[in-house]
Amino acid sequence: MAKVYVGNLAGSVTSVDLVAFFGRAGQVRGALAVSDKAGVCRGFGFVEMADAEDAILAISLLNNTELNGQKIQIDRGSLGGAVANGAKHSARRKAPTVTN
Numbered sequence: 001m002a003k004v005y006v007g008n009l010a011g012s013v014t015s016v017d018l019v020a021f022f023g024r025a026g027q028v029r030g031a032l033a034v035s036d037k038a039g040v041c042r043g044f045g046f047v048e049m050a051d052a053e054d055a056i057l058a059i060s061l062l063n064n065t066e067l068n069g070q071k072i073q074i075d076r077g078s079l080g081g082a083v084a085n086g087a088k089h090s091a092r093r094k095a096p097t098v099t100n
């Protein structure tokens with residue numbers, strides 16, 4: 001399994017949206033669009049692909065493409081990657097993960 005960090009998400013993006021969007025690049029094991037208490041996406045999330053090859057394909061196919069009206073940024077990484085990108089406090093909040 002390989003996790004990717006997804007940034008610059010629109011406030012309307014949900015975990016279900018991420019599963020459907022990344023499903024075009026390979027098998028998705030789960031996804032999390034980090035949201036606030038009101039359910040609005042905080043602008044980033046994580047997608048767990050079945051393997052590293054699917055993660056690499058997702059990055060090459062989907063990075064800098066549009067999802068819900070915003071151009072997204074995808075990086076290989078994990079929760080640690082989000083912390084390095086300034087999402088330290090937001091990433092600590094546990095939220096449900098949608099699995100496929």
